[in-house]
Amino acid sequence: MNVFIFLLKRFGxxxxxxxxxxxxSFFLMRQIPGGPFNGERVLSEAVRARLxxxxxxxxxxxxxxxxxxxxxxxxxxxxxxxxxDFTVNEVLAQGFPVSAALGILGMVFAVTxxxxxxxxxAVHRNSVYDYSFMLLATLGIAIPNFVLAAMLIVIFVFxxxxxxxxxxxxxxxxxxxxxxxxxxxxGYIARLTRTGMLEVLGNDYIRTAYAKGLSPGxxxxxxxxxxALLPVVSYLGxxxxxxxxxxxxxxxxxxIPGMGSHFIEAAIQRDYTLAMGALLTYTVLLFVxxxxxxxxxxxxxxxxxxx
Amino acid sequence: xxxxxxxxxVQAVNRVSFDLYPGETLGIVGESGSGKSVTNLTMMGLxxxxxxKVVGGSxxxxxxxxxxxxxxxxxxxxxxKISMIFQDPMTALNPFLTVEEQLVEVTMLHMGLSRTxxxxxxxxxxxxxxxxxxxxxxxxxxxxxSGGMRQRVMIAIAxxxxxxxxxxxxxxxxxxxxxxxxxxxxxxxxxxxxxTAIIFITHDLGVVASICDRVMVMYAGxxxxxxxxxxxxxxxRHPYTVGLLNSAPRWDQGEEELQxxxxxxxxxxxxxxxxxxxxRCQFVQDACLNETPPLFSLENEIPHQHACLRDITTLKEDx
Numbered sequence: 001m002n003v004f005i006f007l008l009k010r011f012g013x014x015x016x017x018x019x020x021x022x023x024x025s026f027f028l029m030r031q032i033p034g035g036p037f038n039g040e041r042v043l044s045e046a047v048r049a050r051l052x053x054x055x056x057x058x059x060x061x062x063x064x065x066x067x068x069x070x071x072x073x074x075x076x077x078x079x080x081x082x083x084x085d086f087t088v089n090e091v092l093a094q095g096f097p098v099s100a101a102l103g104i105l106g107m108v109f110a111v112t113x114x115x116x117x118x119x120x121x122a123v124h125r126n127s128v129y130d131y132s133f134m135l136l137a138t139l140g141i142a143i144p145n146f147v148l149a150a151m152l153i154v155i156f157v158f159x160x161x162x163x164x165x166x167x168x169x170x171x172x173x174x175x176x177x178x179x180x181x182x183x184x185x186x187g188y189i190a191r192l193t194r195t196g197m198l199e200v201l202g203n204d205y206i207r208t209a210y211a212k213g214l215s216p217g218x219x220x221x222x223x224x225x226x227x228a229l230l231p232v233v234s235y236l237g238x239x240x241x242x243x244x245x246x247x248x249x250x251x252x253x254x255x256i257p258g259m260g261s262h263f264i265e266a267a268i269q270r271d272y273t274l275a276m277g278a279l280l281t282y283t284v285l286l287f288v289x290x291x292x293x294x295x296x297x298x299x300x301x302x303x304x305x306x307x
Numbered sequence: 308x309x310x311x312x313x314x315x316x317v318q319a320v321n322r323v324s325f326d327l328y329p330g331e332t333l334g335i336v337g338e339s340g341s342g343k344s345v346t347n348l349t350m351m352g353l354x355x356x357x358x359x360k361v362v363g364g365s366x367x368x369x370x371x372x373x374x375x376x377x378x379x380x381x382x383x384x385x386x387x388k389i390s391m392i393f394q395d396p397m398t399a400l401n402p403f404l405t406v407e408e409q410l411v412e413v414t415m416l417h418m419g420l421s422r423t424x425x426x427x428x429x430x431x432x433x434x435x436x437x438x439x440x441x442x443x444x445x446x447x448x449x450x451x452x453s454g455g456m457r458q459r460v461m462i463a464i465a466x467x468x469x470x471x472x473x474x475x476x477x478x479x480x481x482x483x484x485x486x487x488x489x490x491x492x493x494x495x496x497x498x499x500x501x502x503t504a505i506i507f508i509t510h511d512l513g514v515v516a517s518i519c520d521r522v523m524v525m526y527a528g529x530x531x532x533x534x535x536x537x538x539x540x541x542x543x544r545h546p547y548t549v550g551l552l553n554s555a556p557r558w559d560q561g562e563e564e565l566q567x568x569x570x571x572x573x574x575x576x577x578x579x580x581x582x583x584x585x586x587r588c589q590f591v592q593d594a595c596l597n598e599t600p601p602l603f604s605l606e607n608e609i610p611h612q613h614a615c616l617r618d619i620t621t622l623k624e625d626x
Contacts, residue, residue, distance in 0.1 A: 205399055
């Protein structure tokens with residue numbers, strides 16, 4: 001019951017937030033100089049007028065706002081300005097699952113690699129393991145993913161010939177980009193886990209656990225890990241929302257038809273409807289992920305009450 | 308027992324020796340930093356090494372040398388033969404696990420009980436330590452218990468395998484006075500039931516008087532006096548013990564002002580030469596500044612050990 005009320009509240013809050021994001025970005029986008037039909041080729045007045053009429057751009061801005069809002073409430077984002085013959089819904093429906101699949105696998109890599117190395121680093125603090133994992137973590141964060149992608153392609157595609165270089169549709173094609181996508185996150189998670197774990201291991205109840213005669217493994221994993229997870233979980237929410245909406249660079253390098261490129265290009269090309277669709281999807285995702293984080297918190301730590 | 312810190316090597320516990328007999332309660336008294344806790348954590352093998360380092364000495368349990376045990380062997384001792392309760396029950400229990408989980412993991416490990424057996428056993432233990440509605444409360448988390456109740460849970464965990472030795476590190480310091488009395492009562496009755504020997508670390512002399520058979524007084528990592536509780540209270544032979552006794556309120560001394568011991572506990576990194584207590588001692592003489600006092604053992608009817616060159620009982624008439 002508690003959880004139900006909590007979710008209901010969150011949903012209400014989300015609707016308000018989405019509306020604010022919608023309004024602000026609607027007017028901001030139209031304030032930016034240039035429009036969707038300003039290309040290299042100058043259009044004649046007649047053509048421009050017909051185009052604007054087709055996309056309802058000749059109406060007063062308040063009317064445009066309410067029409068667009070009304071359609072959006074019905075989850076209809078309208079036609080894309082730049083990708084003719086496609087509605088925004090179609091573009092999102094095509095790109096989002098691709099980016100999501102890539103993002104989820106990337107996150108799985110990041111969480112497993114990051115948490116394992118973080119725990120090992122904390123337990124064997126200041127050891128060779130600790131130093132090498134933390135060096136790798138810093139490298140993972142610092143190396144831009146296009147550099148990492150290039151390195152991995154050279155090693156795994158050309159030298160070892162394990163994976164194809166690019167494309168989408170086969171399991172073998174998703175592994176390299178997912179790894180590149182997850183690498184910086186793995187670095188952050190490793191550092192967070194290490195710090196969290198070190199803090200937890202200094203607690204009195206860890207000493208109690210040792211005094212009970214439990215093995216070091218049980219003490220660390222059963223008594224330590226839960227507390228160490230909390231900072232990682234709060235980081236994961238926004239991180240997942242970000243990763244699911246795709247990566248422009250990686251999707252370009254590995255020729256993946258995801259959301260990443262739409263996100264950037266829609267804004268650059270003033271594709272009002274597509275930009276709005278992508279932005280609202282991201283907003284909702286971020287909200288959902290943060291709600292999940294709060295739920296996870298209350299499951300991990302019994303002292304946390306949902307409000 | 309040494310600690311290697313950035314600012315130097317600290318000898319936290321030095322030449323401390325004592326025997327513990329089955330079923331007795333030994334009090335260890337001293338100021339903060341006098342090495343009480345370190346002594347006992349060493350006995351449990353719970354000092355992190357590094358920075359800690361056991362340079363020498365011996366801890367024997369039933370003729371077995373504990374300091375040479377490996378990790379696996381230690382695990383067979385801890386929680387089963389020797390168990391421990393801590394000062395702050397708020398932080399000594401894991402906030403993420405139910406009380407049940409924290410109870411059953413010990414008995415499942417050391418007594419080989421199944422989960423259902425261990426659960427039953429745990430409920431009985433909670434009843435025994437006086438937790439009302441134990442069947443229901445066992446599924447609660449530590450934060451749902453009051454401080455006194457938490458310390459009861461800690462005791463239940465500590466006695467769950469009927470250990471031979473229970474080390475209690477200031478178990479009542481963090482509790483209200485009324486709750487303190489209840490917890491002491493509980494520990495006494497548990498001791499009677501299981502014949503457990505208790506090492507009671509405290510700086511509260513009232514607690515010592517009410518529960519301990521013998522008392523060891525520690526100062527700056529050394530044993531300065533050890534005898535029966537009655538003897539220590541009646542006939543203290545070390546000036547530090549006298550200072551401790553004078554600084555505690557007593558019912559028979561009426562309105563008299565308490566006499567605090569002057570000065571601060573010494574910095575273990577920078578101990579004065581000779582007797583560590585000499586800067587604060589009112590009976591100090593030249594020998595105290597040069598010579599570290601040996602341990603004098605008086606084998607009267609009641610054995611009494613002290614580490615003072617001047618045995619102040621012989622001085623009392625002069626002063």
